[in-house]
Amino acid sequence: MLDLNTKILIVGLGLIGGSYAEALTDAGYEVGAVSHKRDDIDYALYRGIISHGIAAPEGVKPDPSYIGRFDLIIFALYPKALTAWLSENQSAIKSGALLTDVTGVKCAVVYDVQNMLRSDLEFIGAHPMAGRESSGVRNATKEIFKGANYIVTPTGKNTPSAIDKCRRLGETLGFARISTLSPEEHDEMIGFLSQLTHCIAVSLMVCKDSQHLVDYTGDSFRDLTRIAKINDRMWSELFLLNKDQLLRQMDIFTDKFMQLRDAIEREDSDSIRAMMRLSTERRSYFDIKQNQPNGE
Amino acid sequence: MLDLNTKILIVGLGLIGGSYAEALTDAGYEVGAVSHKRDDIDYALYRGIISHGIAAPEGVKPDPSYIGRFDLIIFALYPKALTAWLSENQSAIKSGALLTDVTGVKCAVVYDVQNMLRSDLEFIGAHPMAGRESSGVRNATKEIFKGANYIVTPTGKNTPSAIDKCRRLGETLGFARISTLSPEEHDEMIGFLSQLTHCIAVSLMVCKDSQHLVDYTGDSFRDLTRIAKINDRMWSELFLLNKDQLLRQMDIFTDKFMQLRDAIEREDSDSIRAMMRLSTERRSYFDIKQNQPNGE
Numbered sequence: 183m184l185d186l187n188t189k190i191l192i193v194g195l196g197l198i199g200g201s202y203a204e205a206l207t208d209a210g211y212e213v214g215a216v217s218h219k220r221d222d223i224d225y226a227l228y229r230g231i232i233s234h235g236i237a238a239p240e241g242v243k244p245d246p247s248y249i250g251r252f253d254l255i256i257f258a259l260y261p262k263a264l265t266a267w268l269s270e271n272q273s274a275i276k277s278g279a280l281l282t283d284v285t286g287v288k289c290a291v292v293y294d295v296q297n298m299l300r301s302d303l304e305f306i307g308a309h310p311m312a313g314r315e316s317s318g319v320r321n322a323t324k325e326i327f328k329g330a331n332y333i334v335t336p337t338g339k340n341t342p343s344a345i346d347k348c349r350r351l352g353e354t355l356g357f358a359r360i361s362t363l364s365p366e367e368h369d370e371m372i373g374f375l376s377q378l379t380h381c382i383a384v385s386l387m388v389c390k391d392s393q394h395l396v397d398y399t400g401d402s403f404r405d406l407t408r409i410a411k412i413n414d415r416m417w418s419e420l421f422l423l424n425k426d427q428l429l430r431q432m433d434i435f436t437d438k439f440m441q442l443r444d445a446i447e448r449e450d451s452d453s454i455r456a457m458m459r460l461s462t463e464r465r466s467y468f469d470i471k472q473n474q475p476n477g478e
Numbered sequence: 479m480l481d482l483n484t485k486i487l488i489v490g491l492g493l494i495g496g497s498y499a500e501a502l503t504d505a506g507y508e509v510g511a512v513s514h515k516r517d518d519i520d521y522a523l524y525r526g527i528i529s530h531g532i533a534a535p536e537g538v539k540p541d542p543s544y545i546g547r548f549d550l551i552i553f554a555l556y557p558k559a560l561t562a563w564l565s566e567n568q569s570a571i572k573s574g575a576l577l578t579d580v581t582g583v584k585c586a587v588v589y590d591v592q593n594m595l596r597s598d599l600e601f602i603g604a605h606p607m608a609g610r611e612s613s614g615v616r617n618a619t620k621e622i623f624k625g626a627n628y629i630v631t632p633t634g635k636n637t638p639s640a641i642d643k644c645r646r647l648g649e650t651l652g653f654a655r656i657s658t659l660s661p662e663e664h665d666e667m668i669g670f671l672s673q674l675t676h677c678i679a680v681s682l683m684v685c686k687d688s689q690h691l692v693d694y695t696g697d698s699f700r701d702l703t704r705i706a707k708i709n710d711r712m713w714s715e716l717f718l719l720n721k722d723q724l725l726r727q728m729d730i731f732t733d734k735f736m737q738l739r740d741a742i743e744r745e746d747s748d749s750i751r752a753m754m755r756l757s758t759e760r761r762s763y764f765d766i767k768q769n770q771p772n773g774e
Binding site: 395 | 607627629655657659667668670671672674675676677678679680681682683684685686687689691692693694695697698699700701702703704705706707708710711713714717718721724725727728730731732734735736737738739742743745747750751753754755756757758760761762763764765
């Protein structure tokens with residue numbers, strides 16, 4: 183665990199920021215927050231998931247003396263908002279503070295932030311792979327971290343101490359697995375496992391006016407489209423920030439899909455069955471690993 | 479409910495045949511079974527899900543006097559095995575008996591069977607949209623029908639009485655919704671909702687050697703590949719029996735996927751977000767309908 187005297191600031195009180203606030207307050211930390219919306223601060227105070235907080239509407243600089251009180255600052259903002267906030271406010275941050283984030287893409291964030299940062303501050307990227315279908319602080323709950331993965335993405339600029347603190351933050355939040363990847367490895371992995379799957383779900387869901395189809399669905403269509411309910415502002419920003427990797431992963435998938443289509447067209451049962459056996463074998467391995475308490 | 483004096487024969491004691499047997503025996507019917515495997519009959523007798531049964535290994539004709547005792551015969555066989563069994567054994571069936579099936583494609587089965595059938599028998603197609611990842615009678619349970627859809631696919635050759643009996647069979651089995659579709663409507667719907675989704679899951683699962691990816695998955699990849707564990711013999715047969723429809727549905731999906739890919743490539747945020755908003759809206763409607771007790 184992190185030193186219990188660590189004062190923690192959460193910038194951005196949405197679903198993820200609010201869930202961090204709950205987990206860290208419950209773990210015994212003093213947690214502050216900055217949000218655009220007075221309303222979200224009031225709600226978080228009412229629920230007791232922050233000790234104090236300030237509202238700074240868009241365009242208004244938050245009080246520098248408040249920002250300067252914290253040892254650990256967690257940015258739970260959209261990627262572009264993160265860099266904008268830092269260039270406005272980094273002068274207020276306490277010397278020696280550690281900064282981290284929750285962004286779903288890493289190369290486009292981590293290097294920019296590290297390059298713009300004051301030399302007496304340290305930023306280390308992290309990605310909590312958790313979420314739910316509804317957004318906003320009113321849906322925040324630390325339960326979303328249970329069983330989920332937390333990925334730390336250090337670069338050559340990070341100190342062993344910061345990497346260690348960031349991993350311990352993930353543990354304190356209650357994640358099941360803490361991993362370390364380079365920003366590049368992270369973005370390839372997330373392009374495949376998460377962004378590609380969301381592209382598939384969205385494409386499948388827009389194929390047909392599906393109202394009359396609802397009566398006939400088994401579990402498969404429901405499974406494949408659960409993530410088709412998507413925050414369009416956040417996800418389009420994340421897609422474009424990881425554009426090259428995402429296009430690469432979409433093309434890998436398209437190749438395999440076309441290979442299966444061609445086999446069906448020429449009625450090549452052997453090739454179809456070979457793909458099915460490979461997918462069955464790989465998915466089985468998946469289930470085995472998932473059931474192990476510590477898959478890492 | 480069907481008349482409780484209806485004697486029911488299940489041909490093929492796999493997962494679905496066994497689950498029908500349990501549901502119908504529990505509902506108070508006399509249920510018999512024919513299987514290739516003595517072992518499966520013994521197991522079903524031991525579990526008490528059939529009253530009696532006979533084994534007829536591949537190539538061996540089952541006892542005609544046994545077959546002749548039943549009023550309702552349910553074929554829980556692979557499609558090609560169904561037509562083969564009927565041409566061998568239909569002479570033994572009691573005059574006036576009603577025949578139905580559980581096959582996942584309908585045009586390729588229903589018309590062939592109706593054309594080859596004795597004129598004093600009636601066959602009506604049905605598709606129980608239920609299953610589970612494990613196969614065989616040892617995994618059979620009537621629980622798989624709860625909340626699921628049962629589709630009756632009559633043609634011009636079917637009588638109102640047979641349609642009614644088949645719908646009541648679905649009710650007795652415990653399905654949540656009973657629908658009626660033409661074989662053509664069924665095959666288009668199943669090509670899209672079920673076969674296409676399985677093609678996507680298989681293609682996604684074979685993209686990469688995924689062992690090292692397991693540590694990083696969130697729910698989305700798990701959801702999209704749950705159905706990638708697939709019975710290759712059954713599904714390849716079903717794919718090829720519905721080839722034209724399946725290819726059509728694959729092409730509809732590919733068009734939308736490529737539309738999204740192109741929008742990402744040219745960084746057309748408006749188009750990406752428009753697709754996401756449409757998918758979100760359609761999926762939301764889906765959730766509403768699913769939560770209604772009788773969606774039909």
